[in-house]
Amino acid sequence: MTEKVKVRIDGEVIAATAGQTILEVARANDKYIPALCYMEGLSAVGACRLCMVEVAGVARLLPACTTPVQEGLSVNTTSPQLHSYRKIALELLLVERNHTCAVCVSSGHCELQSLAQEHGVTHVRYPYNYPKLGVDTTHPRYVLDHNRCILCSRCVRTCAEIEGAHVWDVAGRGIQSRLVSELQRPWGEATSCTSCGKCVQACPTGAMAEKGWGVEEMTKRRTVVSRLSSMREGM
Amino acid sequence: MTTAPVTALPHPEDQELIDRIIGDQAGRPGALLGILEKLQEHNRHKYLPMETLEYVAARTGVPQSQVYGVATFYALFNLDPQGTHTIAICRGTACHTRGSRALLERVKLQLGLQETSDGADKVSLTTPDHRFTIRTVACFGQCALAPVVEVDHAIRGHVKEQALIREIEQLRKESAR
Ligand code: SF4
Ligand code: SF4
Numbered sequence: 349m350t351e352k353v354k355v356r357i358d359g360e361v362i363a364a365t366a367g368q369t370i371l372e373v374a375r376a377n378d379k380y381i382p383a384l385c386y387m388e389g390l391s392a393v394g395a396c397r398l399c400m401v402e403v404a405g406v407a408r409l410l411p412a413c414t415t416p417v418q419e420g421l422s423v424n425t426t427s428p429q430l431h432s433y434r435k436i437a438l439e440l441l442l443v444e445r446n447h448t449c450a451v452c453v454s455s456g457h458c459e460l461q462s463l464a465q466e467h468g469v470t471h472v473r474y475p476y477n478y479p480k481l482g483v484d485t486t487h488p489r490y491v492l493d494h495n496r497c498i499l500c501s502r503c504v505r506t507c508a509e510i511e512g513a514h515v516w517d518v519a520g521r522g523i524q525s526r527l528v529s530e531l532q533r534p535w536g537e538a539t540s541c542t543s544c545g546k547c548v549q550a551c552p553t554g555a556m557a558e559k560g561w562g563v564e565e566m567t568k569r570r571t572v573v574s575r576l577s578s579m580r581e582g583m
Numbered sequence: 584m585t586t587a588p589v590t591a592l593p594h595p596e597d598q599e600l601i602d603r604i605i606g607d608q609a610g611r612p613g614a615l616l617g618i619l620e621k622l623q624e625h626n627r628h629k630y631l632p633m634e635t636l637e638y639v640a641a642r643t644g645v646p647q648s649q650v651y652g653v654a655t656f657y658a659l660f661n662l663d664p665q666g667t668h669t670i671a672i673c674r675g676t677a678c679h680t681r682g683s684r685a686l687l688e689r690v691k692l693q694l695g696l697q698e699t700s701d702g703a704d705k706v707s708l709t710t711p712d713h714r715f716t717i718r719t720v721a722c723f724g725q726c727a728l729a730p731v732v733e734v735d736h737a738i739r740g741h742v743k744e745q746a747l748i749r750e751i752e753q754l755r756k757e758s759a760r
């Protein structure tokens with residue numbers, strides 16, 4: 349279970365534990381790999397494809413958040429190819445919904461926005477999808493704006509794995525996929541929501557926010573979910 | 584077993600049926616899929632009403648959102664009542680180039696159906712009298728026969744507008760009796 353292995357990340361030899369993922373090992377050793385759907389303390393789903401890395405001897409790119417390390421594994425976290433793929437992934441997230449940063453409560457504190465900036469996404473090269481999407485304002489304290497949802501499922505996993513309520517899930521498939529609460533009930537009428545607000549804190553974008561904030565005002569406590577999860581493990 | 588508050592219960596007879604089907608499938612991997620499939624089969628209008636989904640969630644302990652996710656992920660499940668007759672029009676590439684859009688539009692016109700679609704690629708419309716459902720299919724795998732239409736589960740190839748219209752008229756007359 350606690351078998352020690354040696355891996356290489358960007359050339360540097362690092363001691364790790366078998367079963368840890370590439371991303372976990374990288375983070376524990378201050379090696380940066382961009383990630384969006386990953387959140388420490390939640391199960392990893394490999395949904396956003398931002399954490400793709402090159403592994404020596406493997407022809408295709410692998411997601412760092414779901415790939416476990418093994419003895420002798422050699423990982424490359426940056427290359428022109430990785431950069432261009434991550435850029436494409438970000439652009440596709442941006443065109444899929446209506447991310448109008450200029451009027452967003454989370455502008456300036458949004459993980460999607462900062463990753464786009466970091467990758468030099470100054471414009472997108474694909475046509476916008478402009479879906480007609482709603483905003484669920486039925487909850488007394490929180491709002492869900494589908495226009496800004498990237499379907500990373502961090503809220504789904506937070507509510508299911510940390511709060512234990514499993515209010516959210518992803519319905520439909522492909523381009524028609526949507527976040528739903530219960531049987532597509534308005535959030536305010538969800539019978540299992542405890543109004544704990546953890547999903548809001550876990551959401552990387554402005555899709556989930558507290559009510560009452562204006563543009564750029566919604567900041568989130570990013571570490572709360574991970575802290576809760578680690579406290580539970582320690583119990 | 585969770586006891587999520589149930590806002591509307593299915594008919595008592597249906598509850599019995601659902602309980603029985605859940606009992607039969609319990610413990611099997613992917614039990615939920617099997618349960619939903621059986622329930623839809625048993626439904627008179629071949630769909631899964633919301634009360635049924637809610638009841639299944641309460642009985643199996645699967646979160647409602649997850650039940651809903653499964654029911655909407657698979658194209659085989661319907662959340663709306665289906666018509667007695669089903670006309671499935673292929674909207675695959677081969678059929679498209681052979682005029683399947685015009686066929687679809689013509690049939691919609693004939694049955695007085697209007698798309699409520701929000702640009703969805705998948706169409707599934709049912710007449711208010713529940714006699715006809717028209718739906719689109721991504722490809723029947725019979726592209727050589729394009730355009731392909733399935734009428735009540737029988738495949739028709741090289742479909743001509745007039746022939747299809749006549750066939751639907753015929754079905755309409757039969758079911759009127
Ligand atoms: S507020 Fe808490 S219980 Fe309600 S949906 Fe969010 S995480 Fe789940
Ligand atoms: S609401 Fe936020 S956390 Fe939930 S799936 Fe959408 S972007 Fe992710």
Ligand code: FES
Nearest residue numbers: 394396397399413
């Ligand atoms: S962080 Fe690995 S795929 Fe999203």
Ligand code: FES
Nearest residue numbers: 673675678722723
């Ligand atoms: S495209 Fe219609 S059957 Fe293949």
